[in-house]
Amino acid sequence: MSDPGIERHGWNVYFHPVFDEQFEQQLLIVEALERKLLEGTMSSADYKTHVDVKLLDTLVELTDRDSPF
Secondary structure (H helix, E strand, C coil): CCCCCEEECCEEECCCHHHHHHHHHHHHHHHHHHHHHHHCCCCHHHHHHCHHHHHHHHHHHHHHHCCCC
């Protein structure tokens, strides 16, 4: 059986495999930045304004919070 994607209001929402792969890569990048933040090698201000953090936040916003489903 194929991956059902995410479910929203009884609908399964699927993502193209390339998008899914790039989203996962972006998540790994931001997780590495979070580790730097926790280690103290990155400031909170630098983390919040980092382009990769902003990109992931926008992707989550578009695929989750702003989804019409």
